[in-house]
Amino acid sequence: MRRLSRELGRSAMAPYWYVSDKRELLDLVARKLMSKVELPDPDSGPWEDRLRQVVTGIDAMLHDHPGIATVMLERMLIVDRRLMNGIMDILQSAGFEGPEVFLSYATIHTYLFGRYQVVEIDTPDPSTVNPSELEDTLAKLVPHLKNLRGRDFFNFGIDTIIEGLKAQLANKRKKRRG
Amino acid sequence: MRRLSRELGRSAMAPYWYVSDKRELLDLVARKLMSKVELPDPDSGPWEDRLRQVVTGIDAMLHDHPGIATVMLERMLIVDRRLMNGIMDILQSAGFEGPEVFLSYATIHTYLFGRYQVVEIDTPDPSTVNPSELEDTLAKLVPHLKNLRGRDFFNFGIDTIIEGLKAQLANKRKKRRG
DNA sequence: ACCTGAACACCGTTCAAGT
DNA sequence: ACCTGAACACCGTTCAAGT
Numbered sequence: 001m002r003r004l005s006r007e008l009g010r011s012a013m014a015p016y017w018y019v020s021d022k023r024e025l026l027d028l029v030a031r032k033l034m035s036k037v038e039l040p041d042p043d044s045g046p047w048e049d050r051l052r053q054v055v056t057g058i059d060a061m062l063h064d065h066p067g068i069a070t071v072m073l074e075r076m077l078i079v080d081r082r083l084m085n086g087i088m089d090i091l092q093s094a095g096f097e098g099p100e101v102f103l104s105y106a107t108i109h110t111y112l113f114g115r116y117q118v119v120e121i122d123t124p125d126p127s128t129v130n131p132s133e134l135e136d137t138l139a140k141l142v143p144h145l146k147n148l149r150g151r152d153f154f155n156f157g158i159d160t161i162i163e164g165l166k167a168q169l170a171n172k173r174k175k176r177r178g
Numbered sequence: 179m180r181r182l183s184r185e186l187g188r189s190a191m192a193p194y195w196y197v198s199d200k201r202e203l204l205d206l207v208a209r210k211l212m213s214k215v216e217l218p219d220p221d222s223g224p225w226e227d228r229l230r231q232v233v234t235g236i237d238a239m240l241h242d243h244p245g246i247a248t249v250m251l252e253r254m255l256i257v258d259r260r261l262m263n264g265i266m267d268i269l270q271s272a273g274f275e276g277p278e279v280f281l282s283y284a285t286i287h288t289y290l291f292g293r294y295q296v297v298e299i300d301t302p303d304p305s306t307v308n309p310s311e312l313e314d315t316l317a318k319l320v321p322h323l324k325n326l327r328g329r330d331f332f333n334f335g336i337d338t339i340i341e342g343l344k345a346q347l348a349n350k351r352k353k354r355r356g
Numbered sequence: 357a358c359c360t361g362a363a364c365a366c367c368g369t370t371c372a373a374g375t
Numbered sequence: 376a377c378c379t380g381a382a383c384a385c386c387g388t389t390c391a392a393g394t
Contacts, residue, residue, distance in 0.1 A: 001368060011379045013369085018377095022368065070295060077316075085315045092315070099322040101315075103334035107289075110335060114292030117248060137263045137270070137279075138255075144277040156281035156346075157288060163349075164342030168334075171341075179387060189360045191388085196358095200387065360393070367386065374379070 001025075027079045030072040033061055034079070039086035047094040048162050054087055055108060055158055062116055063150075069116035073109065084109075095169045104165055111161055115154070179203075208250040209257045211239055217264035225272040226340050232265055233286060233336055240294055241328075247294035251287065273347045282343055289339055293332070 001022055005014045019025045037057040040050045062069045076084055084105070091104045179200055183192045197203045215235040218228045240247045254262055262283070269282045 002366080013380085014378060016369080016378095074295065081314060081316055088315045088319065098319065099326055099330075101319050102323060102326060103331060104338070106331045107335040107338050110292035110331075111285075111289050112292070113295050114288035114290070117252065117291050117295070136259060137266045138259055141266065141276065141279050145280060148277055148280060152277075153281060153284045153288075157285040160282070160285050160342035160346055161338060162342070163345035164338035164340070167341035167345060168338055180385080191361085192359060194359095194388080358394090360391105362389105362391095364389080365387095368384095370381105370383080372379105372381095375377090 026068070026071045027075055030068055030075055031079050033065055033068055034072060034076070034083055037061055037083060039083070042089065042093065047090050048166070051087070051090050051094075051108075051162065052158060054083065054090070055112065056154075058083065058112060059115065059154060062112075066116055069113075073113045073116075076109075091165075094165065095172070096165075100168075100172075104168070107161060107165070111157060115157075204246070204249045205253055205257050207246055208253055211243055211246055212250060212254070212258045212261055215239055215261060217261070220267065220271065225268050226344070229265070229268050229272075229286075229340065230336060232261065232268070233290065234332075236261065236290060237293065237332060240290075244294055247291075251291045251294075254287075269343075272343065273350070274343075278346075278350075282346070285339060285343075289335060293335075 001015055002012050005012050008014070015025065019028070037054065040053045042050075044050060062072070072079075087108065088101050088105055091101050096104050179193050180190050183190050186192070193203065197206070215232065218231045220228075222228060240250070250257075265286065266279050266283050269279050272282075274282050
């Protein structure tokens with residue numbers, strides 16, 4: 001708040017005329033950014049494509065504004081349920097029912113959440129990690145790191161989760177038949 | 179730091195005799211906690227069981243000390259690579275090679291990371307969410323929430339990721355044959 | 357060797373006051 | 376209606392000093 005008002009050339013208390021506290025301000029920013037993420041039309045394709053589309057949209061937005069990631073994902077339920085509902089609709093159309101919708105939603109949400117705290121672990125700068133110091137598994141693998149980009153981690157993660165969700169649906173059908 | 183010294187009945191600067199700054203102190207705490215998580219014996223069973231075991235161990239530890247989660251997962255690479263290496267060994271024994279080991283490791287790491295920022299979204303108190311206010315998908319599903327515990331979310335998430343990783347391995351084999 | 361005190365540069369926020 | 380100033384209760388940290 002103090003830095004904001006400083007940058008705007010106002011006194012420390014100026015923002016409090018517009019907003020009752022810091023959280024309200026961050027909620028407004030989160031709401032604004034969330035509203036820009038598009039939900040694909042329910043008829044636009046298979047559920048896994050639609051899911052990938054929303055999640056990619058959210059990820060792109062968080063990538064452009066990483067500072068808001070924590071707030072946004074913490075306050076999605078309170079600030080704007082549109083995206084949550086959209087994702088849950090997709091999961092329902094995939095075949096998840098009742099509590100499963102929450103479980104599968106939470107898996108995606110948690111993964112997305114984790115992405116914006118991890119940057120330097122997902123992509124540790126190979127030059128920072130001194131290979132001669134490491135006599136371990138990581139050491140032998142470090143050379144492969146230079147070919148990986150943030151996008152590769154994202155794609156692999158989302159693919160893994162989508163494949164996992166498909167398997168959960170398949171297991172469900174198997175149980176029902178058995 | 180100030181609160182710590184206050185609770186120890188020392189002056190604000192007392193901790194700086196032992197530690198050069200706040201991060202060094204948190205690194206020491208993270209290292210201590212990480213060292214308590216056991217890595218299963220490589221011959222103790224199939225990779226998915228071993229993976230579930232480490233991840234459950236890490237999760238249990240973070241559950242008991244949620245304050246250290248962010249530090250620990252951010253500093254795993256720097257502070258103590260034992261757990262990272264252990265997980266990567268498991269993933270290699272599963273059949274992942276080269277860059278895939280990083281990609282699959284990152285998926286797990288990211289998921290684990292997300293868990294400790296999300297508590298109140300994974301388990302929103304049903305009484306906090308006023309159903310009459312919600313005319314949406316979430317509203318219809320809220321009643322199911324009361325039967326879900328944190329453990330259910332964890333199990334579903336890990337199962338989904340493990341199933342997803344199995345699918346990634348299967349796709350790899352398919353490609354190789356094709 | 358272990359600790360303190362004063363100081364600096366920050367936070368978010370309350371409350372009364374100014375135009 | 377919109378903003379300021381002083382103050383409170385916090386932070387992490389530097390630096391010189393004390394026993």
